[in-house]
Amino acid sequence: MIKKLKIISLVPSLTELLVALGLEENIVGITKFCIHPKNLIKDKVVVGGTKTIHLEKVKALEPDFILCNKEENTKEIVENCRKIATTHVSDLFTIEDVIALIQYYGRIFSCEKKAILIIDELNMKLKDFKLFIKDKPTLKVVYFIWKNPWMIAANNTFINHLLTLNKFENCYENLNRYPEITLEDLKTKEVDAVFLSSEPFPFKEKNSLDFNNYTENTNIVLVDGEYFSWYGSRLLKAFDYFKELRNRM
Structure with a gap:
């Protein structure tokens, strides 16, 4: 009898991707932030958050693979996970990176057909969105992720990549990652x-x-952070959201 592969995902967006790849039964452990699909929280073992985990719970599940992300999980978590099982750490900045990751998961988890279907649909939706956005004006934006301190998404982030795709020019693209700024500084920007x-x-x-x-004369817009920061299969729904957002503006 072939042993079923057991996977722990410490990255909410990648947990959702595993389900899309047909691997829900292989998932044995997740974080408390793995909220898509909703049934996982009650069906799977919650091993902690993305920044703190219960190592004993992880060990008890005897996983074959643990999925982490460089941005979401700490170096300490990754090092401890590597002592328990094969640990893969993703580091994603672009849609091309996401496609490469889906291909990789398809290969190592033996779900190539599902991976190809997701990639084909993603490429189709991306092509359609590029046609939609082609003639839209470029708008200058600031993308806030935190309050007290005020923090924004700047360059070298997946968020910035998607802003650019949407023809939203990031006013803080000259800065790196997730810097703190003051609201007073907004007065110096268009x-x-x-x-x-x-x-x-x-x-x-x-x-x-x-x-x-x-x-002054600036539109303040609440945006769904999942569509701007979750990679994987969430992108299949993101482009319809981006169209709706642009039409609202």
């Missing part, structure tokens, strides 16, 4: 829209008031 992400900080409509004294 900003068409301030994006307030739904995650990791759960910005709400009331947070628009925080910008009253710092932006």
Whole structure:
């Protein structure tokens, strides 16, 4: 009898991708942030968050593979996981990186056909979106991910890659990763829209008031952070959301 591969995913977006690849039965452990699909939280063992995990729970599950991400998980978590099982650490910046990862998972988890179907659909939706966005004007934006301190998404992030794809010019593309800024600094920028992400900080409509004294004639927009920061199969739904967002603006 062939032993069923057991996988622990410490990355919410990759957990969702595993399900899309037909590997739900292989998933034995997840994080408390693995909320898609919804049934996983009650069906699988929650081993912690993305920054802190219960190593004893991980060991007890006797996984064959543990999936981590350089941005989401700490170096300490990765090192400890490597002592337990084969650990793969993804590091994604572009859609091309995502496609390469889906191909890799298809190969190592023996689900190549599912992987090809996802990649084909992704490429089709990407091609369609590029036609949609081609003649749209470029808008200057700031993408906030956190409050107190105020933090934004800058260059060398997956978020920035998707902003560029949407013809949203990142006003802080000269900075790296997720820098802290002051709202006062917004006065020095020409900003068409301030994006307030739904995650990791759960910005709400009331947070628009925080910008009253710092932006003038600027659109304050609540955006779904999952579509801008979750890689994998979430991208299959993202392009319809991006079209709706652009039409709203």
